[in-house]
Amino acid sequence: MARVPTTLPWRLAGRIGRESAAEREPLLRWLEGLFARVFPGATGAEHAQWARAHLAMLAQEMVDAMAFQRLGCRGGPAVDLQGAEHAKSLVRQGKGFILVLNHYDRLLTAPVALARAGVATNVLTMPVLDNPELQVAQRNFLLRKIQGYTAVTGGTWHTTSDGLRPVHESLRAGQGWVILADAWRPEFGRLRDHPFLGGRLSLPTGIERLAQSTGVPLLHAVTCSRTPDNLQVRVEPLPESPRQAIDTVVQRLDQDVRSRPWAWWQWGLWDQMWQQQAPELQAEPKPGDTHDQD
Template identity: 80%
Template sequence: MTLAWSRDQSFPLIARIPTTLPWRLAKYIGRESAAAREPVLRWLEALFARVFPGQSELQHAQWAKAHLAMLAQEMVDAMAFDRMGSTGGPRVDVQGVEHARRLLSDGQGFILVLNHFDRLLTAPVALARAGIPTNVLTMPVLDNQELAASQRRFLLRKIQGYTSVTGGKWHTTSEGLRVVHESLRAGQGWVILADAWRPEFSRLRSHSFLGGCLHLPTGIERLAQSTGVPMLQAVTCSRNPTHLEVVVERLPQNPHQAIDAVVQTLERDVVRRPWAWWQWGLWDQMWTREKKAEGNP
């Protein structure tokens, strides 16, 4: 099985099974071919050993397997957003919906900040179930030359399913941010990932993280500053493949302090469940032992 096959055939096909079985099967199907899986596991084990030297080899191996299982389960999510928190899908328990509901009732736009952690898009889907629509800002897809054709097809199908459930629109950074600014000022909510990272990013800020510094873009805090909107944070915890918990929290009014709080929460969660962070493949690009000079504000 190739990665293209899993995107085009395997996961769309099993996601049609009208029970929670697809989420339990996902880790056995996997995103990778059988030949690619073992090298990926060994690489993850070595990275976990480097970042968490105090843990055993067995623990590193368990984290590596859990990481690949989580990513495979998220691929089922991507093909079945309409069943998450609903009939035939994973159970989703949510705390903190009132924060978003209060802002919505006041006509106040807001930024819902997520990280690439666990089944990350569960939170906006859960808010939509509670009557709170959100839009989403992502990196480019159609004009991203680094994406393979199968990746584009999968992501476009994922975005279509996601927006049909969340009731908002999809916008990419390559399209400019005027629409986002206007929408926030008009009282709408936008989902943005704080730990998105690209080599060409120049406006970065360093955050204390796991004994070194994590370098993240400053786009969210600049957007919040210019629009004057508040920020919320949502974190998802998967208790098992078919039971997820979401916690929505209000962040400090000061955008700089708000993103600091987001990163502190991410560090706490990564220490507790290292396998649930998506960004290990970018670790050596995003993290350094020493603080780097911050980019232009």
């Protein structure tokens, strides 16, 4: 469908969906139940709307993955990039940097938009070829996605199973790397808890350790889909301290998820990543009580 040379694929993707009809209804009911647990103050209609919007967003991202070359270009979604000067300044100074993303909304729009602005980045991901949890079709899709992504962003792809020495050397040599802060796997050993939606979110410390050892600055980017074919990207500087920088990233994620719960990808890992606080410390998250990204 992504081969259709207009924005129609993105507008249809949410209706068609990634799932079969038999899979879709149980998944919607499961998401509604999870949203009801996490956001009990919202209505059932809101929970249902968020569930539908979540699946639509993931389907639209699959179209992105097959048409990265059209993001921000004719025949693709419009992209409003703000804050590119923060990355451009580091490039002019010859400084390497880490662009921190979260699994939020159409997340890879940010590095694609930066590439259009002249800022190339590499990407560090979880293993794909040697990941036993991936089926053949999933692996083939991800490999094609990565190929299209790196062709547009002008960088290389590296996985955590390949060792991090090349990443260290590349950062010290002045290159940029895209890394996701809220990646999670059960085998991760170095985790740190962050306040999140009235509880604690356990996230890996890899980014802050990498930044600490290489001395590179961190930037943060967030994408907000105004419509399926109209996206806003904001690139923001982060504190010099890597630990404080990641704290800031997670605080922003907390605000963004409260504002637009459907846009976070990681709900399927909620019970593994999140723990409830003691009752006297817990505060119910309230959707819509933060700034409006739009």
